[in-house]
Amino acid sequence: MSEEAVAAPRQRRRRAPDPRALATRRRILEAANNLMYVRGVNSTSIDDVLEASGTSKSQLYMHFPDKLTLIREVVKFRGQLVLEREQGRLERFRTFGALRRWRDALVKANDLQKGAYGCGLGSMASELSDQDEQSRQSLSEMFAAWELLISDGLRRMQKAGSLREEADPDRLATFLMAALQGGYLLANAAHDVEPMAVALDVALEQVKTFVVDKPARSGG
Known part of the structure; x- marks a missing residue:
């Protein structure tokens, strides 16, 4: 059996994105977007985003490892x-x-x-x-x-x-x-x-x- 034939079933078995994780990511982005629009990018801190989105640091850093990544997103x-x-x-x-x-x-x-x-x-x-x-x-x-x-x-x-x-x-x-x-x-x-x-x-x-x-x- 070829390597391609073996790889195909593995690709099909990839786990679908967790809807809860996607919802959390969306909530963080919406909160950061609103804050950065009103306050400005540089005046919005990670703590501001955590409070506005109702998420923990571990949740935020799971999706955005640092503030620059969050800004770009x-x-x-x-x-x-x-x-x-x-x-x-x-x-x-x-x-x-x-x-x-x-x-x-x-x-x-x-x-x-x-x-x-x-x-x-x-x-x-x-x-x-x-x-x-x-x-x-x-x-x-x-x-x-x-x-x-x-x-x-x-x-x-x-x-x-x-x-x-x-x-x-x-x-x-x-x-x-x-x-x-x-x-x-x-x-x-x-x-x-x-x-x-x-x-x-x-x-x-x-x-x-x-x-x-x-x-x-x-x-x-």
Whole structure:
């Protein structure tokens, strides 16, 4: 019997992940994510996470051997949450009106906390980009994926004939993302969502200059 034939049954006999362990890991990540969003990464201690998650040190260290590992996993966890949210809003948009509704949803959500805490990804990037290269790279890839959702939608607009051919979807997507992140930062400093709304409105006005106006219907 070949080694491959012997190995196959062993692989099938591997124990499935313990649902309780997975639930504990998820609880730790959720607690750490919430704390690091509100307090910041550097101001959140392991003891804070233990208290918020209701877990012991042995449970936490079984899944995350040190704080840096936990931080990196929180980056992935938060990134997945943000990108899933943005995919729901941007994955199929193909009109300027849909882009405007995306702006409205972001501003409304940030207004619920009066602009405090900023963007979930942006706030981590400002703390971690010069501290941990792995986290910086992960965050950079997440922002790129977010921008791609926007640029893909702008390309759909071009394909549908509602965005002029000379428009550059990639540059416009970067411009929108820069306006969004700058808006989050100013709203956080002011604890007022208005700067964010203004930044996005001006960026959308730039995009609108490339929108093809539909001809008015003739009467009769």
